[in-house]
Amino acid sequence: MADRKIPITGHTELITLLATPIRHSMSPAIHNAAFEKLGMDKVYLVFEVGQEGLEDAVKGLRAMQVRGWNVSMPNKTAIIPYLDKVSKVTELCGAVNTVVNDNGVLTGTSTDGTGWVHAIEENGVDTIKGKRVVLIGAGGAAIAILAQAALDGASEIAVFNKKDAFWHRAQEKVDLINRETDCKVTLHDIDDREDLKKTLDQADILTNATSVGMKPHEDTCLVEEDELHEGLVVMDCVYNPKDTLLLQRAKKKGCKTVSGVYMMLYQGAASFKLWTGVDMPLDYVREKIGI
Numbered sequence: 001m002a003d004r005k006i007p008i009t010g011h012t013e014l015i016t017l018l019a020t021p022i023r024h025s026m027s028p029a030i031h032n033a034a035f036e037k038l039g040m041d042k043v044y045l046v047f048e049v050g051q052e053g054l055e056d057a058v059k060g061l062r063a064m065q066v067r068g069w070n071v072s073m074p075n076k077t078a079i080i081p082y083l084d085k086v087s088k089v090t091e092l093c094g095a096v097n098t099v100v101n102d103n104g105v106l107t108g109t110s111t112d113g114t115g116w117v118h119a120i121e122e123n124g125v126d127t128i129k130g131k132r133v134v135l136i137g138a139g140g141a142a143i144a145i146l147a148q149a150a151l152d153g154a155s156e157i158a159v160f161n162k163k164d165a166f167w168h169r170a171q172e173k174v175d176l177i178n179r180e181t182d183c184k185v186t187l188h189d190i191d192d193r194e195d196l197k198k199t200l201d202q203a204d205i206l207t208n209a210t211s212v213g214m215k216p217h218e219d220t221c222l223v224e225e226d227e228l229h230e231g232l233v234v235m236d237c238v239y240n241p242k243d244t245l246l247l248q249r250a251k252k253k254g255c256k257t258v259s260g261v262y263m264m265l266y267q268g269a270a271s272f273k274l275w276t277g278v279d280m281p282l283d284y285v286r287e288k289i290g291i
């Protein structure tokens, strides 16, 4: 946590995060470090708010003229009816993680996919335009990435998932994104390993957007080492641990790897820019939060 040198006064502005459970979030450390570095008289605080309190919380924030806030689970879709407008990426993925309040007009968007694109473009490939992506997972993170990558010009995205509770919604989103963007999106069963291997052989980027590999199950991974190839950029949305088993396997194979901590940092940076109009001081924040 940054040491706050600017005193809290009657002028200090609030930026907040509404979610539950959320006390573990790194967002306060990220945004407060950035405010501190830039001498901005703002403070980022977390409030444990679930769906039952969400409408009242949004009404309150609007009435208090709070400039912006994040939402996370379980509020990412539930908040949409309480907003005035949503971005194109939210129309496609059906989720919001950032709200901007322009003089009482509330606009929702998702910066999770932007965070993923920046993480890949800073650390893996020069641009995702024209790239072929294999995306494992069809939950909230995966669909936000899918929507943003399709809007930002990825040429093909193959989504691999189990035929579980996420499958039906994934098919709807794949159909919508095919209709609304120039990207060719397909949905595949991850249990068809021949299909996965063949698709990976043709791909430029692989991303795990499931929770597989996350602590305390860091010894789990959905992709075998011999399914990877040198030249593939491998990114894991899981950020705890920073160096997941998938990334370890990818490194052994000679792939470029990108940790989920960068997606987390860059999604925060994209929200920060929307609220303040200013770039987040990334090097400073990275050093402060130790990534």
Ligand code: NAD
Pocket: 112, 115, 136, 137, 138, 139, 140, 141, 142, 161, 162, 164, 166, 209, 210, 211, 212, 214, 222, 237, 238, 239, 260, 261, 263, 264, 265, 267
């Ligand atoms: P979610 O619950 O919405 O989706 C989970 C997905 O994982 C589904 O597609 C499900 O089918 C799949 N899955 C779960 N267990 C599986 C298993 N054993 N085998 C195969 N597939 C399995 O979760 P989410 O919100 O999309 O988050 C997914 C991961 O991404 C989490 O680890 C989360 O921490 C991470 N995440 C990271 C960032 C970041 O900024 N780095 C942002 C959002 C989410």
